Amino acid sequence: MKAIVVKPPKPGVEVRDLSQVIRHGSGTVKVRILENGICGSDREIVKGELTTARPPEGRDWLVLGHEALGIVEDSSDPRFKPGDLVMPINRRSYHGKCLNCLVGRPDFCEANEFVEAGMVGMDGFMVEYWYDDPKYLVKVPKDIADIAIVAQPLSDLEKSVEEILNVQRRFIWTCDDGTYNCRRSIVFGTGSTGILISLLLRTVGFEVYVANRRDPLESEAKITEEAGIIYYNYSKDGLDKLKSMGFDLVVDTTGASASLIGHEVEMLKPNGILGLFGFPSEGELTLRYDVIQRFIYKSNAIVGLINGQKPHFQQALAHLAQWKVVWPTVAKSLITRVVDVNNDKELLQVLNHKERGEIKVKIKWS
Amino acid sequence: MKAIVVKPPKPGVEVRDLSQVIRHGSGTVKVRILENGICGSDREIVKGELTTARPPEGRDWLVLGHEALGIVEDSSDPRFKPGDLVMPINRRSYHGKCLNCLVGRPDFCEANEFVEAGMVGMDGFMVEYWYDDPKYLVKVPKDIADIAIVAQPLSDLEKSVEEILNVQRRFIWTCDDGTYNCRRSIVFGTGSTGILISLLLRTVGFEVYVANRRDPLESEAKITEEAGIIYYNYSKDGLDKLKSMGFDLVVDTTGASASLIGHEVEMLKPNGILGLFGFPSEGELTLRYDVIQRFIYKSNAIVGLINGQKPHFQQALAHLAQWKVVWPTVAKSLITRVVDVNNDKELLQVLNHKERGEIKVKIKWS
Amino acid sequence: MKAIVVKPPKPGVEVRDLSQVIRHGSGTVKVRILENGICGSDREIVKGELTTARPPEGRDWLVLGHEALGIVEDSSDPRFKPGDLVMPINRRSYHGKCLNCLVGRPDFCEANEFVEAGMVGMDGFMVEYWYDDPKYLVKVPKDIADIAIVAQPLSDLEKSVEEILNVQRRFIWTCDDGTYNCRRSIVFGTGSTGILISLLLRTVGFEVYVANRRDPLESEAKITEEAGIIYYNYSKDGLDKLKSMGFDLVVDTTGASASLIGHEVEMLKPNGILGLFGFPSEGELTLRYDVIQRFIYKSNAIVGLINGQKPHFQQALAHLAQWKVVWPTVAKSLITRVVDVNNDKELLQVLNHKERGEIKVKIKWS
Amino acid sequence: MKAIVVKPPKPGVEVRDLSQVIRHGSGTVKVRILENGICGSDREIVKGELTTARPPEGRDWLVLGHEALGIVEDSSDPRFKPGDLVMPINRRSYHGKCLNCLVGRPDFCEANEFVEAGMVGMDGFMVEYWYDDPKYLVKVPKDIADIAIVAQPLSDLEKSVEEILNVQRRFIWTCDDGTYNCRRSIVFGTGSTGILISLLLRTVGFEVYVANRRDPLESEAKITEEAGIIYYNYSKDGLDKLKSMGFDLVVDTTGASASLIGHEVEMLKPNGILGLFGFPSEGELTLRYDVIQRFIYKSNAIVGLINGQKPHFQQALAHLAQWKVVWPTVAKSLITRVVDVNNDKELLQVLNHKERGEIKVKIKWS
């Protein structure tokens, strides 16, 4: 059985013939892989840079892949039938004891104890087939199969937006028409994450700016235009202008220097919130006492955002279906490259390098 | 009519005979002052250090005092009768247009536009009598008149705890018995604010540490012992131990250097929250990128906390009544000094200097 | 200017040439009508049976029509441009003073004071063009124009589901995977309302039964099959079986006899909720004391459900877009008849009679 | 070891010397009984009328008593020390598997599976001592020991008020000053339950009417006067007047005929809610279709209310402490009779008969 295998923390990746059968939880549903998505985390593992990555206990290798679309081949669970399209949830409860894990929300595990498919202590889905637990499988409507793979990264952002709206329930944050249409948001970063959360905030009704240090690529220009998102080049137009405009919501997805966060804090309007999604990879956040005074005075909040669970996968699939209709150009732009799993050269290339303008690269099994 | 008057932003304070009658809003209830409380904000105004302080429009002076207990002398509102004890709300809506102001919560004013009695654009309550609006008056039970003045500063902390619990509703934060008894909190600062929020968190059911850079004063020792609060001297026992213990809730009330906040962030357990109450007066908060990574990974949050409104005054009075019974020593320790308004020398002294171990100083009118 | 006009409480309807220009609120956006929907309320007005119907003050006639899709022809509001497709909100605040009205939610008006376009004190939208207030206009994506008219009745059900989920927040109602997939619901009635709320509950993740006293029509069979809804003929299979199965959610949309509600109460599982959407038109609800005992013991709830507002229109349009992709047959089945506004005979027919299997009849203007 | 024992479903009660040691759950805390409370449920068991009552599995007898105050005699749990006053929680999870049970809220058990001390499948606390599980013990401040026994019945009402406020969060129910002071409530029934929930609603800030079919007893008059509650004799002043006044909240605690509930529904203002606490013991609720139409149109709700858990016991103790200070007459009136456990005659009398004006009868062990 063909599989893409890594040996974290060592760098490297190989396509291998696996003798072992992969089985998760009850394992009552046999899933054949159709497609995998690739993202920055996969590449970090391949490069040996993701320090939290580790194989399941008792061996030195791990099947890669946390983004997957599969088809049910066999099932002893009445909720899944052969031919059903499914996506597996990638983060799963490990100890299963804290209350948030028990209610199906290991994204809020109090012990920070969970396994992550293809990353931390659990095999991923870049493998011909595996046996899975129905609890961690989400059904995928056939008519969105072409872009469904995006639902995994999108699920994290569904959870993020849900969490932001929940934090803001401590006061009235809806507008005088009951919507969020009067709320102004800005997303820093135009990678896959930045684009997807911008689309989501637009869907929820926000005015949305998306910011990067350069002019938009053609693909970014098309997406933002169709979705009514305003692109902002802050290397050209500056951060100060954003501070004087003020935002109800700032989301950082850059994964770049922590120093940017200091500027983002100063962009918050009264009651405004800063959501941190991307892990900064260097630098320091510095806030002078008077900036903190204003943060307090304005009832501001900062919140760390990670990981979607089953309800967020389902919501992500619903939004992808909606986008296919209301933003057809956006929907078509989400998959920026398709690689045949049998094309070893191209496969290794996409597993090692991010392309300019990449939103989602997918590997097609056949 | 005797009044204590300041002229912000100029330093200084004087006891003056006022010819002008003070009237707020509808002014349908005449209130005679019984007692005023004094806090750090009053002293900052007297010293000319509170830069946001300003008189009502059109004049250069302001009646001081945002903490007050009065008695109704006359009322055309059926809800208030002569002889009723009342406390006035100090922060009030100015423009009255944003939704949070309209629902009686100018603490969350989106425009950050409000007046604050005795501080910002509105006369305070250090005056023989004034006419007030019933909307901003809270009834005080006679049997807690002796400590009721504490309800004003306590109201800010009632709001703070309410806000913290609301932010934490985004996951399950109650324990497996439905209470908050398994949650560990730490409060930095043992001034009036630090003591009061520690008592409140204990009342809500938290395990509570309160931290300062020195051993506890005798008064602090008595209070923390009776209320089951653990006193922690971090200059002796260190901040690292607190980081390795981990806390579900950290509250900063020090108003000291912003640099302490960086340490506080590192004390948060998964799902933990840092509430910033006191305005830091100097220094910088610095967070290295890896600290921010952990903040995100743990779904942590930071939130700025200010200002209680009418529901919080009512809740504060309820808690003071409760404390009189369950923590009699605590209740007796809250008023650390009483000054006769006619004793000019002592009056000026307490308006200018904070005493060691001070919780609440009150001025008695007669 | 052509308009369809009624004179409630008198029966009758006429197509008339109107000299008067219709203007609502600020009236800064000129909207040309494209389509109207017709529903049971319109027919009750035409028959003189809707006793709450009344013209605007000062005249004896009213433009009919609360379901409308239009195109912006002229606008002095920057948010709306000529060529934009829009839907008007039909229920609007009248007095504008209660807090729920102020936050844009007159569906929860405390005074029960509002106007309803084409029904109560406000002209409707069966008119060539009118001037409207941007606050009450919702933008419609062009690619769902064909079924967008359904968003008006659907908005009521979006609000209903939101309200039900809010009431159920008093305990944990999500399942052990964080979704609502383990929750079983039943909707009584297969009219437009029954079908639409069934689809919505399915979208949210519920297991859904839809019940009527007869076998499904062919159109109903197609819809329920595609959406995975179970059709139940309770005249054949009985109500007792439903009582012994138990449901987490029962929704009544029958608008028939109140006596059915008594049976519905007995179908509730512990923590279950009964939502009443349709106004019963006759009969009595009778609950014996022991049924009420079980209702209390099981922490059950009954809630009245009415009227969606702007956020619900937006959500309805999002769901219609989603359904076009995931349930194409359903989407195509929603419009059961299109009538040319110039075909007087057919127009009068649909305004007077409901067809078997009707979901949504629309009038096309040209 | 002395114990008061019943043999449900058979009638009768006896004081017996028990050889068996009573142990619940982990049993790590030994509790010596100080006081028991008696209520209607105890008497129903004694009379053989509570059909749900049953002994623990495998025997035919049950220790009576679900209301208890004890003192810790021995403990291997660090949270409880000898000498601590404690109250045991009476309803406990049985299966422990549904999510609400897992988060410590068996009051919302989805399976309706739990045991109830002294009633259903679990020994009660009318016994010299027992071993208990710390999870189900609540600490009691010494200064409220005299009335602490009231916290058990009060806990049910704390939960009820919490649930009502949660259900009403679906819209803005607070007033324009952020409080509940503008909300008008009425409680039917002036038994222990009716009096306690009236006091609680007053504490939360509501305007409160309490209604019965007769003039108030002297004790009721004193309590309602001190707490500012309005007593209403509806046999004299009629139900129609109440319907035309309108109430935001109606609570039924009568446990009388279900027919009264029909009148209560008609008293609801828009957005109003009816809470059913007492089990009606006879009759039928009848609602004509037009009453149901208005119920729906006004967004009304009906909710069944039962059983408090640990957080509600803690809140009940807090309120009792508060009431001792703000309503001293009320506090003194709550215990209407104290019976020595060794006085067999009086004991049997209070176990069989309710006294006129009874609020709480307690048995004192010595």
Ligand SMILES: [Zn+2]
């Ligand atoms: Zn990824």
Ligand SMILES: [Zn+2]
């Ligand atoms: Zn966990």
Ligand SMILES: [Zn+2]
């Ligand atoms: Zn102060």
Ligand SMILES: [Zn+2]
């Ligand atoms: Zn405001």
Ligand SMILES: [Zn+2]
């Ligand atoms: Zn309609």
Ligand SMILES: [Zn+2]
């Ligand atoms: Zn209103």
Ligand SMILES: [Zn+2]
């Ligand atoms: Zn009882």
Ligand SMILES: [Zn+2]
């Ligand atoms: Zn349970």
